[in-house]
């Protein structure tokens with residue numbers, strides 16, 4: 001079991017401003033991927049899961065930072081186990097190559113490369129691929145034959161790679177940027193390693209979607225920033241970079257994301273209409289104002305109350321309730337509603353690394369799908385609600401007459 005170290009920031013991680021307003025508190029929670037043995041619960045650590053808005057640049061962020069070294073030590077998720085993700089990244093790399101047409105032998109880098117899922121999408125032997133991955137997942141990428149730099153990416157790391165490998169034509173970072181505390185250092189590192197006409201492509205869940213769709217369970221300690229275009233433009237301008245194109249990216253069941261194309265400020269890429277359109281949309285939405293965030297927080301509290309009320313009512317009527325899937329975000333939700341085994345007996349999960357452990361903070365036993373199916377459950381809280389359609393179609397639990405409780409945006413029972 002890890003011993004977590006945390007710090008409390010006093011300033012915004014993009015602009016350094018100190019005018020920070022806390023708009024949502026999800027309580028004290030353990031890191032959401034910190035699945036533990038039942039015998040370890042007494043020593044479990046919790047940290048505030050509070051979201052702040054920076055009045056200067058508009059960034060939504062956590063200020064309680066659990067050291068990434070500690071969190072990534074426990075990292076158990078291998079991206080390539082998801083076929084939908086593999087297909088998504090293949091589409092992304094194909095479109096970047098079509099757009100940029102980098103010459104053969106160009107250096108292409110994936111930061112936070114996990115098990116090599118994105119690097120594996122490049123045509124074989126055409127480019128020089130390099131992965132940056134501080135977590136143990138990097139060993140799987142190495143086993144697939146990719147060269148891996150086992151470091152956290154920052155200003156120095158970007159400089160070092162440029163010195164050892166030369167400048168990069170393409171740098172990708174998918175679902176990484178929001179996890180980085182020193183985001184300014186990361187951006188400076190990109191500036192250091194990017195070729196004059198190189199492109200940095202990031203994908204990240206979009207703040208406005210999270211708020212409008214009430215995806216509050218995507219808030220957890222690993223996820224330090226809730227990104228929108230306005231603060232990112234501030235960030236990139238500070239280090240001599242420029243966002244020149246933005247697209248919507250549907251990451252399969254992982255939900256909607258933004259794909260942002262960034263170049264050196266002086267590079268020849270014309271700033272695309274999509275950037276000014278999104279600037280205008282964010283301005284109209286009020287990304288820099290506190291109001292939308294406070295309304296969001298109110299809706300989050302209402303949804304939590306409604307969910308508990310729904311489940312208590314079901315139990316009064318004889319329901320037997322489990323939870324289905326144990327993704328990181330499930331733990332945000334379970335901790336926020338302070339679920340325990342009086343509400344949810346077990347969590348069903350197919351990841352062997354989690355089965356036999358208990359959920360962080362709420363200490364609900366995690367069992368295999370088979371054990372869950374044999375348990376006679378009438379209802380299952382669908383924590384992996386982003387896979388609702390898939391599970392409605394394929395789950396033996398549903399075929400046997402079971403019902404899902406879908407928690408967000410408004411708790412409902414399906415089918």
Ligand SMILES: [Zn+2]
Nearest residue numbers: 012015054057
């Ligand atoms: Zn700021």
